[in-house]
Amino acid sequence: MPGRAKEPLKAEKFYASLLGVLFFTRRSLQNIYRKVVVMEITEKSQLIDKARNLGVKFIRLQFTDIFGVLKNVAITIEQLEKALNGELMFDGSSIHGFARIEESDMYLRPDPKSFVVFPWRPRDGGVARLICDVYNPDGTPFEGDPRCALKKVLAEAAEMGYTMQVGPELEFFLFHVDQDGNPTLHTHDRAGYFDLTPVDLGENARRDMVLILEQMGFEIEASHHEVAPGQHEIDFKYSDALDVADKIMTFKMVVRTTAQRHGLHATFMPKPVFGINGSGMHMNQSLFKDGKNAFYDPSAPDQLSETARYYIGGLIKHARSFTAITNPTVNSYKRLVPGYEAPVYIAWSGRNRSPLIRIPAKRGSSTRSS
Structure with missing residues (x-):
């Protein structure tokens, strides 16, 4: 029948097209793979050359x-x-x-x-x-591996359309050392919050820390003497969570190394001295989706989105569990006492610094939990 003779031709064209697509896809994947391999080899060789050129x-x-x-x-x-x-x-x-x-x-x-x-x-x-x-x-x-664990969580957030931005505020103490270089219990000064020289005796060491950190790619926003004697804080600009995690480890290494070069001992111990403020690491956190701050909702009474409220609720719900990571030592809990701006209550607030979570006053793209 003349009408039926066309069916095999249609089938042949379909399978021919399918084979063409498969062949094209295979070639495309091969080309992509080659490009990735070449890119990796190029990056590695460039890094080796860079290291040699820098001595x-x-x-x-x-x-x-x-x-x-x-x-x-x-x-x-x-x-x-x-x-x-x-x-x-x-x-x-x-x-x-x-x-x-x-x-x-x-x-x-x-x-x-x-x-x-x-x-x-x-x-x-x-x-x-x-x-x-x-x-x-x-x-x-x-x-x-903590870094791999963080990558996994960030990948899960990315599947939901979110990226996480973090801005840490790291506090530390500077102590005198004895003649053998061992740390003593004597802080290097008796200064207080926002004091300056000659009361703040750590200004030179803190300045060198900032200069070295900037040479290593940090964007430092502020540095100052903290509330307790011998206590300091250096803040650097927020970034994506993985980059900040890497920078926190680098930060601690730089601070300890620089302090040693100044004849001092730096410690991030939560409560090295009884009766004065301890050291913490405030984490300013925000989620972004489609380039916009997911915590901000201009139509809400307090301009906090539903996402922000669920985020706060999640932190409160799991607070006792994640203290195993955030407060891993006995000394961690010596800091968690009332009267020293430490988070002693599983709650959230706009101004009070005693609850676990504080929502700073800034809104818009700066909306965050701390």
Whole structure:
């Protein structure tokens, strides 16, 4: 029948088109894969060239253990390519909380974007650092790596359309050291909130900390003496959560190193001295969606969106659980007493600094919880 003869032709055209699409898709995927591989190779070679041009001889591969302690292993520039390929193995069983001796092998995968040179080290034979993720031998991320855990949570938020911005306020104490270099119980000054020299004796050390941090890519917003004697605060500009987490670890390293160079001991201990204010790390948090602050709703009575209220509710609901991470030591709870601007109540407020959560007065794109 003449009418039926056209059906096989239609089928042939359909399958021919399908094969063409599959062939095109395969070629496209191959091209994309090649571009990604070439890009990775180019980035690695550019990083190696950059390190050599800057006179770097040693690279510290840094990672954070499950207790929030910064760890590192130093390699020479000759081993950098091997490190960037994720081929450097270490004994995970020797890091508390990582692995048992029966399953000790772990790998470090450096993040090329985290490369920075230590400004306080000599330029000849310079020292740089790379922040690393920790991986299992089978190529999967290690679940006990705090950085990988944060990446996982941020990916889940991204699937919901959210990005998280964080602005930390880190407080620390400076103490005198004895003749052997051991820390004493004597703070380096008797100054108070916003005091200046000659009362604030830590001004020079704090200035050097700010200068070094700026050389390492920080945008410092403010630095000042805090409420307690010997207590200081340096604030840097908010950024995405992963970048801020990396910067917090770098910040602590810089502060401790700079203090030591000034003959002082820096500590982030929550309550090193009884009877005066302790140190905290206020975290200004906000969620953004489609480039807009998801916590802001101009039509609401207090201009807080429903998303902001659910976010606050989630923090309150899980407050007791996450203190295992935010308050991991006995000394942490010595700070949580009334009268010292510490969060002693599981509640939220607009002005009162005693509750766990405070909502600063700023609105619009600056709407946040603290």
